[in-house]
Amino acid sequence: MEAAADLKDTASLTLKFEFNPKLGIDNPVLSLAEDHDPSELWSLERPRFCLLSKEKGRTFGFHLQQELGRAGHVVSMVEPGTSAQRQGLRAGDRILGVNNHVVEREDHAVVVRRIQASGPRVLLTVLAQHVHDVARAQQGDDACLCPTLGPGVRPRLCHIVKDEGGFGFSITQGHRGPFWLVLTTGGAAERAGVPPGARLLEVNGVSVEKFTHNQLRRKLRQSGEQVTLLVAGPEVEEKCRQLGMPLAAPLAEGWALPTKPRCLHIEKGPQGFGFLLREEKGLDGHLGQFLWEVDPGLPAEKAGMQAGDRLVAVAGESVEGLGHEETVSRIRAQGSCVFLTVVDPEADRFFSMVRLSPLLFLESTETSASPQDTCSASLVETKNPPVEDIAMPPDSCGSRQCFLYPGPGGGYGFRLSCVASGPCVFISQVTLGSSAARAGLQMGDVILEVNGFPLGGENDLERLQQLAEAEPPLCLKLAARSWQGLEAWNPQGLERTGL
Incomplete structure (x- = not known):
C-alpha cells in the first residue's frame, strides 16, 4: 500500500517519443507534467x-524492499531532510546499481550488504518504477539498463608522499574549479599513479569542486608531507560524461595507498583462536568491534592479528553497524576456520579521513596469498547447502558466461563449494570490489563450464585446483539464479530494510 500511494503521486507523468538516430527507433522519454519541475527528464537510455552521504549517527535516509518472485529492489520510503531526499531519490525508484556493481538480480540481503559496506558514501543508479517497466517492455528482460565503468576506467584515489621535488604536480585552470594537474616527469604524483591530464576531484576526502585557487593551495599546504587525491584521467572523465555518471569517490580504485585492510585466515587450534572481541567506541565515536588480548603463538597471532585491530567484515560481509552478539554469531557460524577483514588504527584514521569504507579497496590491497581472493584452494564440500544459495539447473533457468581477469593481488575474488550428493560446484562467496564481483558472479551460481570444459565429472576437483594458474581471462559458464528457491527460503514475499 505504501508503494502504491507513492506511485499514484507520479501519475501526472506523461510519455512522449523522440527519434533516436543511434538506435534508429523512436525513443520513449518520460517528462514531468506542469506541476513538477520541467527541467527534470528521465530517459530510458x-x-x-x-x-548519498551518511551523516554521523544517521542513515542514508531511505528504505529498500524486494518483492520475491520478481527481480529488482524498490525504494519504499524516503525520509524527509535526509541525504536521500536531497539527492533526488524517490519512493518507487528501482535500484539498478550500487557503486560500480549491477544489482538488479542480486538477493535483497546482498544489495543491503553492498550499501552498508560502502561506508559513509554510496552511489546508487536508479530508474523510476514506471520508466523501468517501459524500458523492460521495449528492451527485454535480458537487457542491462545499468551502465558501469570497465576495469582501469575509474577514478583513482592516489596517496602522494612529498620528495625533494615536492608533490610533483602543478595546478592549471581558472580562479575557481574545476582543476587539472600538470605532472612533473618522474615526480611523486606520477609514481603514485596520478594519470597525465588528470582532473582533481578531492583532497583528503574534501571536494574541491567549488574551491577557489587560493583555497586549494591552502588545503594542499595544510596536508604537510603527504596528501591523498581523488583524480580522474581524461578517459575516465569522457566515459562518465557519456554515461551521465558523476565522478564519484565510491567508484575509485586505490593506488599506492599508505595503509590497507587486512584479510586474516584463522584456523582454530586446540586452545581456540586466541583473541578476544570487545565492543567499544572507535575513532569516530561510534561503537565498533575491536580485537584484543591476542595470545602469543596461537592461530590469531600467526594469521597476523594485532591487538587494537577493528573488525570490519566477517567472511567478506560487512559488520558495520552490527551489535556485539550478532557479530560473534557470524564468527561462530564459520566453524573452525574463519575469515576476518580488519583495519589497524592507522588504516582506520586514513579511511575515515577520505570518507570511504576500507572494504571498497579490498581487491587493490590484498596479496595473492589471501584466501579471500583465491578460487582454487577453497573448495568446501557440503551435504545440505542452504536453499537460497543453490541455483536451478540450466535447462530451467538458462545460463550466462562471465570473463574474469585477476586483480592486482593475482586472485579473482570468489570461493567455491560443492555438493557431496551430486555433481554441483557453486559460488559460495564473492569478495566485494573484486574481479568476480565486477563480472557479476553471485553467491549460489552453479559453475557449468570452466574455460570451455564442462564440470560434472570425476575430474572436477583436479580442474578446479588449476584455476589459479589458468591463463587469463578465466571464462566461467554459470547457471542463473532461481527465484523459486528464494520463495521457499522466505515465504513472506516481501523484505524491507532501512538504510
Whole structure:
C-alpha cells in the first residue's frame, strides 16, 4: 500500500517519443507534467545517479524492499531532510546499481550488504518504477539498463608522499574549479599513479569542486608531507560524461595507498583462536568491534592479528553497524576456520579521513596469498547447502558466461563449494570490489563450464585446483539464479530494510 500511494503521486507523468538516430527507433522519454519541475527528464537510455552521504549517527535516509518472485529492489520510503531526499531519490525508484556493481538480480540481503559496506558514501543508479517497466517492455528482460565503468576506467584515489621535488604536480585552470594537474616527469604524483591530464576531484576526502585557487593551495599546504587525491584521467572523465555518471569517490580504485585492510585466515587450534572481541567506541565515536588480548603463538597471532585491530567484515560481509552478539554469531557460524577483514588504527584514521569504507579497496590491497581472493584452494564440500544459495539447473533457468581477469593481488575474488550428493560446484562467496564481483558472479551460481570444459565429472576437483594458474581471462559458464528457491527460503514475499 505504501508503494502504491507513492506511485499514484507520479501519475501526472506523461510519455512522449523522440527519434533516436543511434538506435534508429523512436525513443520513449518520460517528462514531468506542469506541476513538477520541467527541467527534470528521465530517459530510458540514461538512469539517474544519486550520490548519498551518511551523516554521523544517521542513515542514508531511505528504505529498500524486494518483492520475491520478481527481480529488482524498490525504494519504499524516503525520509524527509535526509541525504536521500536531497539527492533526488524517490519512493518507487528501482535500484539498478550500487557503486560500480549491477544489482538488479542480486538477493535483497546482498544489495543491503553492498550499501552498508560502502561506508559513509554510496552511489546508487536508479530508474523510476514506471520508466523501468517501459524500458523492460521495449528492451527485454535480458537487457542491462545499468551502465558501469570497465576495469582501469575509474577514478583513482592516489596517496602522494612529498620528495625533494615536492608533490610533483602543478595546478592549471581558472580562479575557481574545476582543476587539472600538470605532472612533473618522474615526480611523486606520477609514481603514485596520478594519470597525465588528470582532473582533481578531492583532497583528503574534501571536494574541491567549488574551491577557489587560493583555497586549494591552502588545503594542499595544510596536508604537510603527504596528501591523498581523488583524480580522474581524461578517459575516465569522457566515459562518465557519456554515461551521465558523476565522478564519484565510491567508484575509485586505490593506488599506492599508505595503509590497507587486512584479510586474516584463522584456523582454530586446540586452545581456540586466541583473541578476544570487545565492543567499544572507535575513532569516530561510534561503537565498533575491536580485537584484543591476542595470545602469543596461537592461530590469531600467526594469521597476523594485532591487538587494537577493528573488525570490519566477517567472511567478506560487512559488520558495520552490527551489535556485539550478532557479530560473534557470524564468527561462530564459520566453524573452525574463519575469515576476518580488519583495519589497524592507522588504516582506520586514513579511511575515515577520505570518507570511504576500507572494504571498497579490498581487491587493490590484498596479496595473492589471501584466501579471500583465491578460487582454487577453497573448495568446501557440503551435504545440505542452504536453499537460497543453490541455483536451478540450466535447462530451467538458462545460463550466462562471465570473463574474469585477476586483480592486482593475482586472485579473482570468489570461493567455491560443492555438493557431496551430486555433481554441483557453486559460488559460495564473492569478495566485494573484486574481479568476480565486477563480472557479476553471485553467491549460489552453479559453475557449468570452466574455460570451455564442462564440470560434472570425476575430474572436477583436479580442474578446479588449476584455476589459479589458468591463463587469463578465466571464462566461467554459470547457471542463473532461481527465484523459486528464494520463495521457499522466505515465504513472506516481501523484505524491507532501512538504510
